[in-house]
Amino acid sequence: MVVFEKPKALTDAVLHYCPGCTHGIIHRLVAEALDELKITGETIGIASVGCSVMAYNYFACDMVQAAHGRAPAVATGVKRANPENIVFTYQGDGDLAAIGTAETVHSAARGENITIIFVNNAIYGMTGGQMAPTSLPGQITQTSPYGRNVETVGYPVKICEMLSQVDGASYLERVAVDSVRNINNAKKAILKAFRNQVEGKGFSLIEVLSTCPTNWGLSPEKAQEWLRENMIPYYPLGVYKDKYAEEADK
Amino acid sequence: MAEKVLMKGNEALAEAAIMAGCRHYLGYPITPQTEVAAYMAKRMPQIGGVFLQAESEIAAINMVIGVSAAGKRAMTSSSSPGVSLKSEGLSYLAGCDLPAFVVNVQRGGPGLGGIQPSQSDYFMATHAGGHGDFHMIVLAPASVQEMVSLTFKGFDLADKYRMTSMILADGTMGQMMEPVSLDMGEITHYDKPWAVTGTGGSREPNSIGRPHNIINSLLLQPEELERFNFERYARYKVVEENEVMYEEYMMEDADICLVAFGVTARVSKNAIKIAREQGIKVGLIRPITLWPFPKAVLRNAAEKVRAFVSVELSMGQMIEDVELATRCIRPVLLCNRTGGVIMTPEEVVAKIKEADEIGGSK
Known part of the structure; x- marks a missing residue:
């Protein structure tokens, strides 16, 4: 009996991600959600610009590759064209929280019935380790070689906290993929974000704290520790908004 | 009607x-x-x-x-x-x-x-x-x-x-x-098998359906990107051969050819009326498609007229395409206003006279 196999919603393409990178885990969680909800055949994924740009090769559903930061606008177009389709974006921190901030905030404000998977690893991975909008204060990167100085370049952007103030957003949760327990929680959140869309519950965004061993200059194991010790205290895990749960409680 | x-x-x-x-x-x-x-x-x-x-x-x-x-x-x-x-x-x-x-x-x-x-x-x-x-x-x-x-x-x-x-x-x-x-006739519908509408698998059983469609512009292999660009330009060539649109106005006997599109084509037609009353044979070629540009039409006109005048609301942009299309075998003058100002027919007439003088004989 097979007890653990590759999700059907992943193709057989070989992932290009660096050893120890957690994109692979997050891809798997998304694919498991598509499998469990049995929606791969009606789903359209929007890949963004960054390390996950080639996500279009890895998910078995129809895919569009969007310009840097524009995935929520492209998703809006796809969803408005065919509202019966399930539409998700898969975006990194530079894409979603820097160049695409307007598209992120306004797709939430409109309450677009889409699902956003936001991978936050506090660095620009694909271009080789530059400071991200989510890089931590003091974090050393290629473009903050003396550490992120908040006096001159400002503070990190906390997307879940920010979007929790937007009335149009339905479900916002921050998760991490640094441990089995957190991965299981991430799975539940991603599944719920897709189920929300199937049920027409509007805008869901899951922020996934992720590692970048290559550009952080750490081993995969040390990278998990760094995430736990540095990112989680700054970006606390948890549900930031759940409109339907709040209404059910009233 | x-x-x-x-x-x-x-x-x-x-x-x-x-x-x-x-x-x-x-x-x-x-x-x-x-x-x-x-x-x-x-x-x-x-x-x-x-x-x-x-x-x-x-x-x-x-x-x-x-x-x-x-x-x-x-x-x-x-x-x-x-x-x-x-x-x-x-x-x-x-x-x-x-x-x-x-x-x-x-x-x-x-x-x-x-x-x-x-x-x-x-x-x-x-x-x-x-x-x-x-x-x-x-x-x-x-x-x-x-x-x-x-x-x-x-x-x-x-x-x-x-x-x-x-x-x-x-x-x-x-x-x-x-x-x-507003009577435009029937719409032609085109098949779009490339569209992302879902691979069509059903929920029961959990099937994925057809292979996935990918809408993408990233091609990291230089030879592959080059091939796609060549294929795209082969398609553009078909557009250039089949979709050029233009209007010729009073070009049968014209010595001077105005080239203008949009509102300046309308100003030009008024100018042509005035100039012809004064004995200058002037006509108009109005590109309706700016790309594809009516290159062949202008090249042929260059064999018949003495000079061209590009009439534009810019510092002179289309004039470069007129010069290229006519291989500069005739003088090409610019009659332009810019910044939101529209020229009068009289300003165009003045430029027509200038062209008439410097255009030389055929």
Whole structure:
């Protein structure tokens, strides 16, 4: 009996991600959600610009590759064209929280019935380790070689906290993929974000704290520790908004 | 002959888009094209369509990409500064081989410029719509009727060639009212097997369906990207061979040839009447497609006339294409105003006389 196999919603393409990178885990969680909800055949994924740009090769559903930061606008177009389709974006921190901030905030404000998977690893991975909008204060990167100085370049952007103030957003949760327990929680959140869309519950965004061993200059194991010790205290895990749960409680 | 109605250019264009089967308008307000958005905001809900006011021109063109990727006809409209913002999306549309319909009701520039009519986005529309190797089909209406007919045609060409069709109008075309017929005939429907509509697998059993469609412009292998660009330009060649549109006016006996599009073509026709009363044989070639440009027509005209005058609302942009098309075998003069100013017929007549004097004998 097979007890653990590759999700059907992943193709057989070989992932290009660096050893120890957690994109692979997050891809798997998304694919498991598509499998469990049995929606791969009606789903359209929007890949963004960054390390996950080639996500279009890895998910078995129809895919569009969007310009840097524009995935929520492209998703809006796809969803408005065919509202019966399930539409998700898969975006990194530079894409979603820097160049695409307007598209992120306004797709939430409109309450677009889409699902956003936001991978936050506090660095620009694909271009080789530059400071991200989510890089931590003091974090050393290629473009903050003396550490992120908040006096001159400002503070990190906390997307879940920010979007929790937007009335149009339905479900916002921050998760991490640094441990089995957190991965299981991430799975539940991603599944719920897709189920929300199937049920027409509007805008869901899951922020996934992720590692970048290559550009952080750490081993995969040390990278998990760094995430736990540095990112989680700054970006606390948890549900930031759940409109339907709040209404059910009233 | 269908009944004519009196309509403003921008509103007539919007109604024509609806008649062409467009049910998705994504836009952002900017003068002098805002009537298109306002008209769509009223009309789309009446016919089950989607009107969406985006957070920016950038978001609007990317929503067009989404709708088009999903296989539906989509449009956005803007004016010069807004079209600059859309250039990223226009490049992606080309790289993804997606059809789209985009309207630029031009105003004076550069920068925030002004809000009066201009044709100074000619280069941007025909030569530099965005980064990379690509073209758009550029249509230049010179009447409210053509705002309608070229919109209908533009949607068809976009689907036919999987390209962006751009209406390059000036503020005059958008703002003026004329009687128009809205009878455009039947829509041609094109199969879109490439569209992302879901692979079609059913929930029970949990099947995935057909292999996935990917809409993408990233090609990291240089030879592959080169091959795609060559294939795209082979398609452009077909467009150049089959889709050139122009009007010839009083060219049979002309010694001087004016070249003008949009509102300056109308000014030119008035100037031709005055000049001919004064004994100068002058005609007009009006490109209706600015890309593909009517190169062969101008090359042939160069064998017959003594000089050309490019009449434009810019510092001289189309004139470069006139010089290229005619191989400079005749003098090409520029009659221009810019910044939102429109020349008078008398100013054009003065330039015709200048051309008549320096044009020499045939």
